[in-house]
Amino acid sequence: MWSWEAIMVLPGVEVIPAYTFSTCRNVKTIIMADTVKRIEERAFYCCRSLVYIQLSRNLEYIGAFAFRFCYSLTSIFIPPSCREIREYALADCKELIILSVPTHTQLDYNVIAATALIEASSFPTCRFGDYENEEEVHHWIKNRLQGDEYALHRACSSYNPLEESIFGIVKTQGLKAFKEPDSVGVTPSQYLSENPFAEIEEQKILKRYILDMMGEIVG
Structure with a gap:
């Protein structure tokens, strides 16, 4: 699995368990069937070459650290079905500049810490890219394209x-x-x-x- 460049999650799969594809460093593309409802903790942790992901249209939950250290990921689009994204799920995705997330999706702390998106904002961060004013950051993430x-x-x-x-x-x-x-x-x-x-x-x-x-x- 360490040499895989693409992952296709087939129809019928509802849960991607914790650590399933963790450290698959050569994976560039992930496409999920619309049956997937949950991505558990660290499921795609440290997939450093990942550049494209198509989430399930029925996804409900993204676990903690699920995509952390996916350095090459530039964008992720969250479907309306998603109710919750846990802490540090997208942290240290250094190239991540596009995040489309529904206003009703609950965001846990430091979801986008140390990403290009938070760096491009006016919010102060610590040396590791974490931020403290969660409520303001989350409101900005969801509403910054208003007007x-x-x-x-x-x-x-x-x-x-x-x-x-x-x-x-x-x-x-x-x-x-x-x-x-x-x-x-x-x-x-x-x-x-x-x-x-x-x-x-x-x-x-x-x-x-x-x-x-x-x-x-x-x-």
């Missing part, structure tokens, strides 16, 4: 993003909106390309926009 200026960011990072919603925003804001960074430097284009729940391609939106604009000019 009209981040409408496209929200649409592209949402669970099951809709083409009509994205196209409507782009039609109002223009194509340049895809390249506008948010407060941590991430663009809507990046959110959409990283989103494992998205079945929409940016190029399709761009072509549709151009055709729509041409129709208006001709008309």
Whole structure:
């Protein structure tokens, strides 16, 4: 298992037990069947090469330290079914800059300690990347893309993003909106390309926009 580069969790599996894939350092991709409901403690601990993960659409729980020290992971999108993420679940994922999490999901302490996301924020941290003001940090994680200026960011990072919603925003804001960074430097284009729940391609939106604009000019 130490040489594995991809993990496919097959249909029927509901729980990924503690330490199951811990220290599988060559794993780059994880795709879970939608039957998975729980990821237990340290299940993917120290999978240092992990860059892409598609969680189960019915996931309810992520245990403590589950993805800690997954150094190469840049993004993770939590489905609405998830009720709880335990302490340090994503800590020390040093490249993690995109975290999409529902507002109702309970976050335990230092979930994103020592990540690119917390480093890009204005919250003070200790030398190990831990933070103390949990309530403020968690509110920021869940609500930082509020506001009209981040409408496209929200649409592209949402669970099951809709083409009509994205196209409507782009039609109002223009194509340049895809390249506008948010407060941590991430663009809507990046959110959409990283989103494992998205079945929409940016190029399709761009072509549709151009055709729509041409129709208006001709008309």
